[in-house]
Amino acid sequence: MERERNKKIRKYFAGYLVFLILFSFFMYILAGYETEINRQRILLLMTEHPELEAEIIAAWERPGRLPFGRNEAGSRKELLESSRMAELIEEKYGYDIGHLISERTWLGFWGAGVCIGTVWAVILGCLEQKRSAGDRDKLRKVYECLGQFREGKFEGIPESESDTEDCPEEWMKIWESLRELGVYFEGLKERLKEEENSTKALITDISHQLKTPLASLRMCHELAVGEQQTEEERKEFREQEEKEIEKLESLLKELVNLSRLETHMIQLKPGTGSIKKTITAAVSQIYMKAKEKDIRLQADIAEDQEICHDARWTEEALVNVFDNAVKYSGEHTVVTVRVKPLVTYVMIEIEDEGIGIGKDELQKIYQRFYRGKDASKMSEEGAGVGLYLTRMILERQGGSISAKQKRGNGTVFRITLPRAQFSH
Amino acid sequence: MKTDISKILVVEDLVKCYGTGENMVRAVDHTSLEIERGKFTAIVGRSGSGKSTLLHLIGGLDRPDAGKVRIEGKDIFALKDERLAEFRRKKIGFVFQDYNLIPSLNVWENIVLPLGLDNRKVRRQDVEEVLVKIGLADKAEAMPNVLSGGQKQRTAIARALITRPALILADEPTGNLDSQTELEVISLMKSCVTDFGQTLVMITHDEMIAQMADRVIEITDGKVVND
CATH class of the missing domain: 3.30.565.10 (Histidine kinase-like ATPase, C-terminal domain)
Known part of the structure; x- marks a missing residue:
C-alpha cells in the first residue's frame, strides 16, 4: 500500500516537474520572441528618428527606470516624468513605450504560472488521494465479500444503503450485483441442502412404505407353503399372495414415479x-x-x-x-x-x-x-x-x-x- | 451487518395498539415471524384478528409502537419516511382488495406508475410481457372504469410485478371477486411469484386459497397461533 502511494506521489511530482519545465521553456521562448520584436522596433525607431537615439537607448538600457532619473528620493517625481515622457513619445511617434518596460513582467508571469501550477497540482493530488482512499476502502470491502463467497458464506454482504450513502451509481450497482449474487448462491446452497434432505426423507419414507406390504406378502407366502394347511386353504393364501403382489406392484409404480419426479429425473415437457x-x-x-x-x-x-x-x-x-x-x-x-x-x-x-x-x-x-x-x-x-x-x-x-x-x-x-x- | 439471506422477512416482537386506556386494542400483540425467500405464505384469521394491521406494518405503510421489521436484513423503521417510501417502492409490491388503481390513467399508465415515481426507465418489452402474462394484452389502453373486477385486480398485480420487487404483499386480493376469477387471480399470482423468484405473503380467509400456499400462518387477537 505504502509503496504504491509513494509511487503515485512520485508520479505526481514527475508530472509537476514536466509541467514546470515545459512552462518555463514556453515562457522563455515567449519572452525571447518579445524581446526580439522590441529590439527590431527600437532599431526601426532609431533609423526613422536618429535625433532621438540617445533617449531611446537610455530607455532601452534601463527599462522600468527613468531614463534620466538619478536618485531614489526623487523617484516619485521622476516616475511621473518618465510616464509623461512615455506619453510624449507615444503621442509623438504613435509608439507605446510601456512595451519596453514589459520585459520585467515576464518573470512575474512565470512566477504566477508556476505558483498556480503548484497550487493546482497540490489540490488535484489531495483530491485524488482522498478519492482513491475511499475507492480503495470500497474495493477492499468488495474483496472481503468475494473472499467470503469463496468460503461459502453468502450472508455477509454489507448493507447497500448505509455504506454507500453518497456513493456514485457505479458503486451502488456493484453492491446490488454482489447482493444478488449472494442471494443466488445462498439459494443454490439452500436448494442443494433441501434436495439432499428430501432425498434422505424420500428413501426413509419409501422403505417404510414397502415394509408393511412386504411383511403381509411374506406372511401369505409362508402360510401358502406351510405343511399344516389343507389344499383349499393353500389355494386361498395363494390368491391372497397374488393380490398382495399386485398391490406391491402398484405401490412400487407410484413410488418410482414419485422419486423420479421428485429428484427431477423426469422433466415435464409441456x-x-x-x-x-x-x-x-x-x-x-x-x-x-x-x-x-x-x-x-x-x-x-x-x-x-x-x-x-x-x-x-x-x-x-x-x-x-x-x-x-x-x-x-x-x-x-x-x-x-x-x-x-x-x-x-x-x-x-x-x-x-x-x-x-x-x-x-x-x-x-x-x-x-x-x-x-x-x-x-x-x-x-x-x-x-x-x-x-x-x-x-x-x-x-x-x-x-x-x-x-x-x-x-x-x-x-x-x-x-x-x-x-x-x-x- | 450480517443478515440471513434465506429469510427475506423477519418480524421481531411487533406491537401496534389503537385507542387509549380502556378502549385500547392491541391489533398486533408481540408478534414474531420469519418468512423464507421464494415461498408463498398465507396469513389466515377472522376479521379483526389484526392480520391486515400486521401486513401494513410489514409493508412499512404504518409504524409500530414497538418491535422491528427487517426486509432483506434492513430494519425498515430505522429509515426516515422518505427513504422508507423509496425502499418500499423498490422492494415491495402491494396488491389490495380494492385495487387502488388511478381512475384517470389507463391500464398501461397505471402499470408503469411505480417506475415513473423512481425515474426508472420503462422498458416497453417488460410491460408487454407482463400484460400478456396476466391476459390484458388487448386492454392496455382501457381506462379502469370499463374493466371488470378481475381485470382491475390483474392490472394491480401487473403494477406490483413491474418493478420486480422481492416481496409481494397482498391483502385479501380476491375479496371482491367471484370464485372463478378468484381462482384465476390466485393462480396467476402464484405462478408469477414462482417465475420471478419472488416471495408472496397473502392475507386471506378462503380455505381454498390457503391450500395453494406453501405455508399457512393463523393469527388470532394479534398473535400467531398456528404455523
Missing part, C-alpha cells in the same frame, strides 16, 4: 394439446373401477381447449384425482368433471359424492404419504402419494390444485392449468 383428450385418457384409466361400483362418470366440457401441458404427466395427475373420487365414493354415485376456460387459465373441476375431506385435513392432503383418517378406514389401498404427485405435476406447469368440502357430501377439486407456458 406441448400444445387438447385438454379434452388428456381428460378422456385419464377417465378411461379409471373407467373399469367406476363401473364395478356403478359410479356414473359425467363430463361437462363446453368446448375443447388447446393448452400447453405435458399430456402424459397431466393425465397421471388427473388419474390420481379421479381415482380418489371413485375410491372414496359409495356405489351408484356420480363423479362429474367440468372444464371452464378462464382468461389465462383453464379450470378443471372434479366433483364427487364421496366421504369428503374434513376441514382440518384440507391443508394436509397434499403432504407426501399423508392419508386421511376416514380414507384409511375405507380402503387399505393407497400410500398417500397420489395428491402429492398431482400437486407437484400441476405446479411444475404453473398450475394449481385446491379442494373444497361440498355442502352435503362429497368433495370438489379445482385444478388450474395455464393456457400458455411462459419461459423466463
Whole structure:
C-alpha cells in the first residue's frame, strides 16, 4: 500500500516537474520572441528618428527606470516624468513605450504560472488521494465479500444503503450485483441442502412404505407353503399372495414415479394439446373401477381447449384425482368433471359424492404419504402419494390444485392449468 | 451487518395498539415471524384478528409502537419516511382488495406508475410481457372504469410485478371477486411469484386459497397461533 502511494506521489511530482519545465521553456521562448520584436522596433525607431537615439537607448538600457532619473528620493517625481515622457513619445511617434518596460513582467508571469501550477497540482493530488482512499476502502470491502463467497458464506454482504450513502451509481450497482449474487448462491446452497434432505426423507419414507406390504406378502407366502394347511386353504393364501403382489406392484409404480419426479429425473415437457383428450385418457384409466361400483362418470366440457401441458404427466395427475373420487365414493354415485376456460387459465373441476375431506385435513392432503383418517378406514389401498404427485405435476406447469368440502357430501377439486407456458 | 439471506422477512416482537386506556386494542400483540425467500405464505384469521394491521406494518405503510421489521436484513423503521417510501417502492409490491388503481390513467399508465415515481426507465418489452402474462394484452389502453373486477385486480398485480420487487404483499386480493376469477387471480399470482423468484405473503380467509400456499400462518387477537 505504502509503496504504491509513494509511487503515485512520485508520479505526481514527475508530472509537476514536466509541467514546470515545459512552462518555463514556453515562457522563455515567449519572452525571447518579445524581446526580439522590441529590439527590431527600437532599431526601426532609431533609423526613422536618429535625433532621438540617445533617449531611446537610455530607455532601452534601463527599462522600468527613468531614463534620466538619478536618485531614489526623487523617484516619485521622476516616475511621473518618465510616464509623461512615455506619453510624449507615444503621442509623438504613435509608439507605446510601456512595451519596453514589459520585459520585467515576464518573470512575474512565470512566477504566477508556476505558483498556480503548484497550487493546482497540490489540490488535484489531495483530491485524488482522498478519492482513491475511499475507492480503495470500497474495493477492499468488495474483496472481503468475494473472499467470503469463496468460503461459502453468502450472508455477509454489507448493507447497500448505509455504506454507500453518497456513493456514485457505479458503486451502488456493484453492491446490488454482489447482493444478488449472494442471494443466488445462498439459494443454490439452500436448494442443494433441501434436495439432499428430501432425498434422505424420500428413501426413509419409501422403505417404510414397502415394509408393511412386504411383511403381509411374506406372511401369505409362508402360510401358502406351510405343511399344516389343507389344499383349499393353500389355494386361498395363494390368491391372497397374488393380490398382495399386485398391490406391491402398484405401490412400487407410484413410488418410482414419485422419486423420479421428485429428484427431477423426469422433466415435464409441456406441448400444445387438447385438454379434452388428456381428460378422456385419464377417465378411461379409471373407467373399469367406476363401473364395478356403478359410479356414473359425467363430463361437462363446453368446448375443447388447446393448452400447453405435458399430456402424459397431466393425465397421471388427473388419474390420481379421479381415482380418489371413485375410491372414496359409495356405489351408484356420480363423479362429474367440468372444464371452464378462464382468461389465462383453464379450470378443471372434479366433483364427487364421496366421504369428503374434513376441514382440518384440507391443508394436509397434499403432504407426501399423508392419508386421511376416514380414507384409511375405507380402503387399505393407497400410500398417500397420489395428491402429492398431482400437486407437484400441476405446479411444475404453473398450475394449481385446491379442494373444497361440498355442502352435503362429497368433495370438489379445482385444478388450474395455464393456457400458455411462459419461459423466463 | 450480517443478515440471513434465506429469510427475506423477519418480524421481531411487533406491537401496534389503537385507542387509549380502556378502549385500547392491541391489533398486533408481540408478534414474531420469519418468512423464507421464494415461498408463498398465507396469513389466515377472522376479521379483526389484526392480520391486515400486521401486513401494513410489514409493508412499512404504518409504524409500530414497538418491535422491528427487517426486509432483506434492513430494519425498515430505522429509515426516515422518505427513504422508507423509496425502499418500499423498490422492494415491495402491494396488491389490495380494492385495487387502488388511478381512475384517470389507463391500464398501461397505471402499470408503469411505480417506475415513473423512481425515474426508472420503462422498458416497453417488460410491460408487454407482463400484460400478456396476466391476459390484458388487448386492454392496455382501457381506462379502469370499463374493466371488470378481475381485470382491475390483474392490472394491480401487473403494477406490483413491474418493478420486480422481492416481496409481494397482498391483502385479501380476491375479496371482491367471484370464485372463478378468484381462482384465476390466485393462480396467476402464484405462478408469477414462482417465475420471478419472488416471495408472496397473502392475507386471506378462503380455505381454498390457503391450500395453494406453501405455508399457512393463523393469527388470532394479534398473535400467531398456528404455523
